[in-house]
Amino acid sequence: MKKLLYIGWIGFNNLGDELLWNIFKNTCRKYFKDDEIEITPSVPSVDLKNLDKFDIVVLGGGSLLLPGYLQVLQNALHKGKSVIIWGTGLDWIGKENLDLLLEDKLLSLEQNFKQKDIEVLEEVIEKALFIGVRGPLTKKAIEIMLGNEKSKKVQLIGDPGLLLEGHFQGRRGEKEKVIGINWGTTFNRLYGGNEKLVEKQIVKTAKKLIAKGYKIMIYTVWPSDIPSCERLYKSINNPENVEIDKNRYTEQELIEKLSKCRATINFKLHANLLSLAAGVPAIALGYRFKVFDYAASLGLEHLVVSADSLNLTQELLERVEIIENTGETILKQYQSKKTNYIPLLESIFTSDTL
Structure with a gap:
């Protein structure tokens, strides 16, 4: 052995x-x-x-x-x-x-x-x-x-997260207008060095999305992120249209949860891959190098908004519009890249490497 x-x-x-x-x-x-x-x-x-x-x-x-x-x-x-x-x-x-x-x-x-x-x-x-x-x-x-x-x-x-199995719920056009937002903290170690300013811009983004008829679902992928998500929820201050989910899920449970969304906006890197596995296009907050690396691996650089952007709210809203107009194309791009990467990720198991 x-x-x-x-x-x-x-x-x-x-x-x-x-x-x-x-x-x-x-x-x-x-x-x-x-x-x-x-x-x-x-x-x-x-x-x-x-x-x-x-x-x-x-x-x-x-x-x-x-x-x-x-x-x-x-x-x-x-x-x-x-x-x-x-x-x-x-x-x-x-x-x-x-x-x-x-x-x-x-x-x-x-x-x-x-x-x-x-x-x-x-x-x-x-x-x-x-x-x-x-x-x-x-x-x-x-x-x-x-x-x-x-x-x-x-x-x-590619990222091993591409081996996640998906859970697809209905056609995109049939889904509720729900935007998932993954927020949290990196203890201010992010591009621009101002986590509070990014949070304020996300609050502004959420309010504008609600005005356009969307509902917001805030979710976490790390217990340390919960205080940040609670603060975001209180700052948006619209319990009728905003849900905060602080539950600790397995990856498959969260994929199922996200599958009801039209799009997601994600702080943490793997929240993007969980969203895509659920058949939901993901907007990545480019807070550090790794996010840009992930996006480049899938050819989805246009869905990254850098955390140091001076127009972060406007850029996020533009990405939501892109997803509404080209969501199926984005998912096809993801599936195509995933198909290419799976044999490479599994090659250490299928060859004599291990």
Whole structure:
């Protein structure tokens, strides 16, 4: 029996990270018998410095391409363990560098990766069995750090959240005019550095949507987001037309809940994929690099509104209009990309990689 360590941000009740672990675990069960592989998730009690009992270490979905986790992978390689990178990505790249990257003008990522970190990344990529990253911006950033030749092994395989199974409720035109809003906190670590201002703009957006005949459903994907959602609900101050749902759902329960919406506006990254899995086009608040990376992987960059936008309310309202006019096209785009990514995401299970 092979013993595998799955590294993710697990055990903190964040639905996005938990669903990525569930997807990995369930896909393993789909392709392997119980006596073939034993998986340990990296819950807080697991010591990432003691890898002796594992044969394979998998850096899973999320935004985990960070120096600390790369060091864990390097240590695993030095102990003779097999290493796999599966659907993870970069984050924490500043807005100025993101804009330069999008314009193919970024020359260095020294703000995020020092030379010693780049050397660790280079060794991990050279020796890992498989390197599959979430989005094209992550891939491009790695190429900037290592050069094209040393980055050849890096594959774009999409976010593992694309393996979520959908739940579709009725035709788009038959749905109530409900807009789901996922709000929360990132403790002010967002583009523009002003979470309160973004919240005020979302309140303004919600009020304008209500005036257009929409109802609002506020929902969370992380318990720490509840106070922010409660504040948003009180600020909109329209209980007749606004519902706040503070329940902690599984991914499948939330997909079913979201399936009644016409569109969603989402702060947290995986709320967008949960919405799309429900057959509901999603507007992403581009609060950090990872959101732009996700959107670029699906060709849905036009549905991202940057958190530092000076016209955030107007841009959100414009995206709702785009969804009302082209919602079916957006969902077809998502399904097409998903169809392309699924074999890539499942390739570590269907080949001899694991």
